[in-house]
Amino acid sequence: TPSLATTFLDLPLTNPLMNASGVWCSVASQLEALLESESGAMVTKSCTLEPRDGNPEPRYRVLDGNKPWGSINSMGLPNEGFPYYLRYTERHDYETKPLFISISGLTLDDNLAMVDSLKDAVTPAILEVNLSCPNVPGKAQLGYDFDAMDTLLAEVTSGYGQRQLGVKLPPYFDIAHFDEAAAILNRYPSVAFVTCINSIGNALAIDINSESVIIKPKDGFGGLGGDYVLPTALANVNAFFRRCPEKAVIGCGGVKSGQEAFLHLLAGATLVQMGTALYEEGPGIFARVKAELLSIMAQKGYENLSDFQGKLKTL
Numbered sequence: 001t002p003s004l005a006t007t008f009l010d011l012p013l014t015n016p017l018m019n020a021s022g023v024w025c026s027v028a029s030q031l032e033a034l035l036e037s038e039s040g041a042m043v044t045k046s047c048t049l050e051p052r053d054g055n056p057e058p059r060y061r062v063l064d065g066n067k068p069w070g071s072i073n074s075m076g077l078p079n080e081g082f083p084y085y086l087r088y089t090e091r092h093d094y095e096t097k098p099l100f101i102s103i104s105g106l107t108l109d110d111n112l113a114m115v116d117s118l119k120d121a122v123t124p125a126i127l128e129v130n131l132s133c134p135n136v137p138g139k140a141q142l143g144y145d146f147d148a149m150d151t152l153l154a155e156v157t158s159g160y161g162q163r164q165l166g167v168k169l170p171p172y173f174d175i176a177h178f179d180e181a182a183a184i185l186n187r188y189p190s191v192a193f194v195t196c197i198n199s200i201g202n203a204l205a206i207d208i209n210s211e212s213v214i215i216k217p218k219d220g221f222g223g224l225g226g227d228y229v230l231p232t233a234l235a236n237v238n239a240f241f242r243r244c245p246e247k248a249v250i251g252c253g254g255v256k257s258g259q260e261a262f263l264h265l266l267a268g269a270t271l272v273q274m275g276t277a278l279y280e281e282g283p284g285i286f287a288r289v290k291a292e293l294l295s296i297m298a299q300k301g302y303e304n305l306s307d308f309q310g311k312l313k314t315l
């Protein structure tokens, strides 16, 4: 029977599935549910130095009805503040599964302060620096400002003592941008992984009956997730898989079954994150998607993930 076992940064995982930062991972009860779930790993909600309430509600909506399936969100980085998640890293059971901690400082100094505390904590948690939150009013996405991204990576990798870390990238839509972002990332060997993609920022969902937007923040503009973003997510996974051979890619975007998880792995992902689908289904989704992925592998005669991981064919 096929196996979903894999490794990430030399850590063994029972399977490649995990949550996307921000979904089912903001408070201890959610983190405990992820620990108990069948995910192979888990990540905390991107935190800021201080606790944040985030944007006014409604700030998350599933886009259902007769449209393709997805979500729009403008949460605005609501979180319990960095110390809360640092404390969680100190009591996580690392034997059960690896833990990632996501940070999204509102300033470079805030990011450096969190990185410095993490370096001193010498925690097994894996750092994922979020360069791509599209929903804090007045805050541009770092991943779209290449100079600022370069400066942040120089300071953060140095501040983290060149310990391995990763970055959560926004989706790019131009080959020249894949080239430029990868060229910057490849100058930082301690950036050991990239997570592609964050939501497609600043989409607008409109309800025809009310003739109104459906989320409150930013006049209805918010990050898109779900089916809508799968082709863009696969493109970003494969673009960075091709351009960053020394780094691992974590796939995120449009995964709701074994099928999309298989596609992300084929495109080059080592691990696969779920956001919208997890938000709607809950942590039981991991058992379902695991079974679906195993079934697809069995049908195709694959024993291990390495039999097809990164082996996307071109014409």
Ligand SMILES: O=C1NC(=O)NC(C(=O)O)N1
Binding pocket: 022, 046, 073, 074, 075, 076, 077, 078, 130, 132, 133, 134, 135, 136, 198, 199, 223
């Ligand atoms: O990085 C993020 N991506 C999103 O789609 N939403 C959240 C947020 O708004 O907090 N952050």
